[in-house]
Amino acid sequence: MRRWLHMKDKYNFKELEPKWQKIWEEKGIYHVTPHETKPKYYALEMFPYPSGKLHMGHTRNYAIGDAIARFRRMNGYCVLHPMGWDAFGLPAENAAIERGIPPSDWTRTNIDQMRHQFQRLGLSYDWRREVASCHPGYYKWTQWLFLQLFKHGLAYRKKAQVNWCPACQTVLANEQVVQGLCDRCDTEVIKKELEQWFFKITDYADRLLENLDKLQGWPEKVKTMQRNWIGRSEGVEVVFKLKDTCDDIPVFTTRHDTIFGVTYVVLAPEHHLVEKIIADSPREQEIRRFIGEVTRTSEIDRTSELAEKTGISTGAYAINPMSGQEIPVWIGNYVLPHYGTGAVMGVPAHDQRDFEFSKKYDLPVKRVIASPNQNEGMEAIGAAYEDAGIMVNSPGFDGMESEVGKDAIADFMESRGIGKRTINYKLRDWLISRQRYWGAPIPIVYCDSCGTVPVPEDQLPIELPLDVEFRPTGQSPLNDIPEFVNVECPKCGGTARRETDTMDTFMCSSWYFIRFACPRMEDKPWDPETANYWLPVDQYTGGVEHAILHLMYSRFFTMFLHDLGLLETDEPFAHLLTQGMVLKEGAKMSKSKGNIVGLQEMLDAYGADTARLFILFASPPERDLEWNEQGVEGASRFLSRIWRLVYEFQGEIRSCDSLQTDMSGLNSQERDMRRKVHATLKKVTQDLDRHSFNTAVAGTMELVNSLYQFRDIARTGTKARAVMQEAIHTVLLMLAPLVPHITEELWHEIGHSGSIHQESWPTVDESALVETEIEIVIQVNGKVRDRMRLQKGRDSEYLKTEALKRDRVMELIQDKNVRDVFVVPDRLVNIVTA
RNA sequence: GCCGGAGUGGCGGAAUCGGCAGACGCACGCGACUCAAAAUCGCGCGGAGCUUACCCUCCUUGGGGGUUCAAGUCCCCCCUCCGGCACCA
Numbered sequence: 001m002r003r004w005l006h007m008k009d010k011y012n013f014k015e016l017e018p019k020w021q022k023i024w025e026e027k028g029i030y031h032v033t034p035h036e037t038k039p040k041y042y043a044l045e046m047f048p049y050p051s052g053k054l055h056m057g058h059t060r061n062y063a064i065g066d067a068i069a070r071f072r073r074m075n076g077y078c079v080l081h082p083m084g085w086d087a088f089g090l091p092a093e094n095a096a097i098e099r100g101i102p103p104s105d106w107t108r109t110n111i112d113q114m115r116h117q118f119q120r121l122g123l124s125y126d127w128r129r130e131v132a133s134c135h136p137g138y139y140k141w142t143q144w145l146f147l148q149l150f151k152h153g154l155a156y157r158k159k160a161q162v163n164w165c166p167a168c169q170t171v172l173a174n175e176q177v178v179q180g181l182c183d184r185c186d187t188e189v190i191k192k193e194l195e196q197w198f199f200k201i202t203d204y205a206d207r208l209l210e211n212l213d214k215l216q217g218w219p220e221k222v223k224t225m226q227r228n229w230i231g232r233s234e235g236v237e238v239v240f241k242l243k244d245t246c247d248d249i250p251v252f253t254t255r256h257d258t259i260f261g262v263t264y265v266v267l268a269p270e271h272h273l274v275e276k277i278i279a280d281s282p283r284e285q286e287i288r289r290f291i292g293e294v295t296r297t298s299e300i301d302r303t304s305e306l307a308e309k310t311g312i313s314t315g316a317y318a319i320n321p322m323s324g325q326e327i328p329v330w331i332g333n334y335v336l337p338h339y340g341t342g343a344v345m346g347v348p349a350h351d352q353r354d355f356e357f358s359k360k361y362d363l364p365v366k367r368v369i370a371s372p373n374q375n376e377g378m379e380a381i382g383a384a385y386e387d388a389g390i391m392v393n394s395p396g397f398d399g400m401e402s403e404v405g406k407d408a409i410a411d412f413m414e415s416r417g418i419g420k421r422t423i424n425y426k427l428r429d430w431l432i433s434r435q436r437y438w439g440a441p442i443p444i445v446y447c448d449s450c451g452t453v454p455v456p457e458d459q460l461p462i463e464l465p466l467d468v469e470f471r472p473t474g475q476s477p478l479n480d481i482p483e484f485v486n487v488e489c490p491k492c493g494g495t496a497r498r499e500t501d502t503m504d505t506f507m508c509s510s511w512y513f514i515r516f517a518c519p520r521m522e523d524k525p526w527d528p529e530t531a532n533y534w535l536p537v538d539q540y541t542g543g544v545e546h547a548i549l550h551l552m553y554s555r556f557f558t559m560f561l562h563d564l565g566l567l568e569t570d571e572p573f574a575h576l577l578t579q580g581m582v583l584k585e586g587a588k589m590s591k592s593k594g595n596i597v598g599l600q601e602m603l604d605a606y607g608a609d610t611a612r613l614f615i616l617f618a619s620p621p622e623r624d625l626e627w628n629e630q631g632v633e634g635a636s637r638f639l640s641r642i643w644r645l646v647y648e649f650q651g652e653i654r655s656c657d658s659l660q661t662d663m664s665g666l667n668s669q670e671r672d673m674r675r676k677v678h679a680t681l682k683k684v685t686q687d688l689d690r691h692s693f694n695t696a697v698a699g700t701m702e703l704v705n706s707l708y709q710f711r712d713i714a715r716t717g718t719k720a721r722a723v724m725q726e727a728i729h730t731v732l733l734m735l736a737p738l739v740p741h742i743t744e745e746l747w748h749e750i751g752h753s754g755s756i757h758q759e760s761w762p763t764v765d766e767s768a769l770v771e772t773e774i775e776i777v778i779q780v781n782g783k784v785r786d787r788m789r790l791q792k793g794r795d796s797e798y799l800k801t802e803a804l805k806r807d808r809v810m811e812l813i814q815d816k817n818v819r820d821v822f823v824v825p826d827r828l829v830n831i832v833t834a
Numbered sequence: 835g836c837c838g839g840a841g842u843g844g845c846g847g848a849a850u851c852g853g854c855a856g857a858c859g860c861a862c863g864c865g866a867c868u869c870a871a872a873a874u875c876g877c878g879c880g881g882a883g884c885u886u887a888c889c890c891u892c893c894u895u896g897g898g899g900g901u902u903c904a905a906g907u908c909c910c911c912c913c914u915c916c917g918g919c920a921c922c923a
Contacts, residue, residue, distance in 0.1 A: 228919050341923095344923045426919095617847095617859070623847095628846070779854085781903080
């Protein structure tokens with residue numbers, strides 16, 4: 001009995017999915033090494049935190065990434081598609097505190113579980129390259145990177161007002177504070193004065209900004225978010241002198257054209273001169289009370305636009321360096337200590353905020369910009385005039401257009417040494433210390449005689465001790481381990497103390513995409529030649545929630561490494577796809593809402609291919625996706641439909657020993673069918689290329705529907721059979737990147753012995769697309785009124801005459817004059833009547 | 835407030851360059867198969883009117899205006915939703 005007769009009549013994913021997963025793994029068909037002749041392609045999805053369970057958001061991310069990787073592979077690229085674990089972080093510590101499981105064990109168990117789920121999804125990773133950021137072989141190089149930054153003056157320690165999350169018991173970077181709340185646990189963040197490690201990302205502010213224009217493959221949305229975050233603004237820093245003490249009060253402004261309109265100066269309550277000014281003021285107590293109130297206010301309340309602007313006069317005066325005028329010095333709650341110089345000049349006539357402040361405290365308003373349109377004073381309007389205009393009341397600059405005046409004033413200030421052109425950023429340095437255990441230790445030692453000493457590179461990694469007592473105290477638990485803390489100074493050999501803070505986990509994830517090039521290299525973080533072969537990542541796929549944090553830190557690292565000569569590229573990700581969320585009943589799936597659809601349940605009930613197909617079909621990747629159980633049924637039904645089609649024809653297909661390639665002499669039905677096959681192939685190829693998975697699936701469904709209609713004809717002769725055979729091959733190949741198991745199974749059922757995933761993408765036979773006859777739409781006054789079938793390629797004149805001859809057309813235009821006729825060749829004729 | 839993105843049948847969505855709106859799927863309805871049900875296969879499916887044969891006509895892509903022979907697509911104004919930023923001097 002011949003083997004194919006054993007083909008099951010029903011699609012049984014439970015049997016075939018594990019079977020192929022095992023074979024793929026054993027044969028290592030997704031293993032990759034640099035290839036001399038093939039073009040390279042680096043497909044990457046954001047590596048997950050090993051929480052223990054994959055959810056639908058993960059599934060979507062990885063289904064999209066896998067489809068991209070597989071499609072490129074079939075198109076002749078040498079594809080790097082790796083996966084790893086962002087394995088340091090707080091949940092492991094919390095699990096340890098709650099359940100007494102050491103973070104390393106908890107993390108390892110979770111990784112094992114999640115890797116198993118990844119494998120059950122049939123994702124085409126080269127698992128030999130797996131990395132975990134908590135592995136000493138990995139974080140050795142995270143620490144090495146810290147040392148390189150330190151060596152180049154980009155890692156430094158300073159005492160500063162920092163964000164402290166009382167729940168997480170650690171400091172946070174600015175990027176990790178969202179509307180005053182902790183990004184991770186939504187607890188209100190408080191300010192603490194602490195000495196911490198920072199990375200000087202601000203040195204790269206301009207490049208981070210400018211390079212965005214080069215990133216053609218990034219969504220505009222993400223680039224805009226980064227631009228806003230960097231917040232570059234051009235202006236001048238102009239120095240006001242304190243009247244009695246001659247202390248400098250530098251002020252940053254973008255409206256130096258309004259300098260003659262300054263009627264007061266406002267300092268942030270935290271400004272360093274405040275102490276000096278109020279020290280012997282008769283109103284000292286009153287002022288201190290005000291400052292106390294402001295600094296006690298939380299960051300959210302203080303920076304909320306709704307918050308009332310309050311201030312207090314210090315009684316001191318400053319001198320306007322341009323006009324020589326004396327103006328009062330105030331302290332205001334709305335002046336932020338960490339932007340610009342922590343002091344602002346007040347121009348109530350031309351800044352709405354200053355205008356309101358001046359009204360409240362009865363400060364003078366002095367108009368220095370006249371609106372070009374109207375001459376009446378703005379006092380009557382009750383608002384500041386913030387637009388450009390003509391300068392007035394500005395001796396030496398009167399009559400100038402304010403934009404021109406800006407330059408003139410900046411030049412004047414620079415020539416007199418009272419101010420200089422300056423660029424300010426909202427971006428601040430990246431705070432990377434964390435007072436927690438489960439992270440990469442900072443490779444620094446403090447010595448009484450040598451000070452801050454970097455650990456020599458040959459002593460890396462500084463390993464994290466594994467048995468640790470957990471008490472969340474706000475101090476790193478590493479403090480309690482004398483063997484860890486007490487060390488010899490690497491410089492002088494004297495007694496020294498190790499830094500006990502660990503690094504922000506975003507540090508670990510800012511370079512993992514490079515490590516994948518050489519995941520097991522021991523003497524170097526990577527081999528430059530290999531890394532330069534693979535990088536940059538050609539297509540990066542992940543959630544938009546990382547638009548700023550992870551994506552900007554990674555760009556910063558890549559630029560830095562480029563500057564060191566360790567990488568050729570200075571941008572890590574050439575193309576970025578940010579996939580939408582998976583929703584249930586319109587809401588994000590979350591534990592608290594209890595609306596999570598677990599992957600495990602999906603895999604058990606429908607299998608990996610159905611889950612993947614539904615997720616890709618239901619919505620375009622960037623858009624949010626509403627989870628719909630009935631939609632999943634539909635996806636499953638489609639796969640069964642393909643299964644039955646192949647089942648029905650596998651005898652015929654196998655009986656042709658080789659693929660029929662002679663397609664001459666087809667009758668018209670066969671030709672139409674074949675045209676549909678190649679037209680679909682063309683469409684699906686384009687769709688996958690632009691990541692339009694939903695339309696690619698829809699197109700394939702349409703083709704399968706047509707093939708069902710063609711079934712009876714397919715049995716009428718060898719030519720028809722050959723068309724069906726080619727069609728089924730094409731369908732399986734087109735779907736292989738999306739649903740790898742069923743296509744592999746059927747590929748073997750129709751007589752192939754090699755893997756479908758090592759096949760080449762099919763080629764469109766352009767000759768099959770040629771249509772001799774075509775339908776032309778006839779419009780009268782823009783409305784479709786008739787259609788005609790004609791030979792393709794007729795000229796406009798012919799189409800026009802033919803259209804006007806039609807009964808239907810003559811009937812409609814009988815008593816009217818034809819004013820004009822528009823012809824789109826091979827498409828439509830529009831007859832316009834008077 | 836500012837900056838993005840979106841708004842299309844009962845639902846998810848399609849229309850890639852200004853040229854037939856509603857592909858494909860879900861749901862629903864009808865038919866075939868069946869003792870029956872499920873599954874499957876086939877057909878129908880935006881709304882209204884007119885015919886209740888086929889046809890035909892009108893309306894319809896958040897609302898209003900415009901450009902054009904022709905607009906879901908381009909321009910102007912407005913509404914709603916989502917995301918980001920938000921006293922940044």
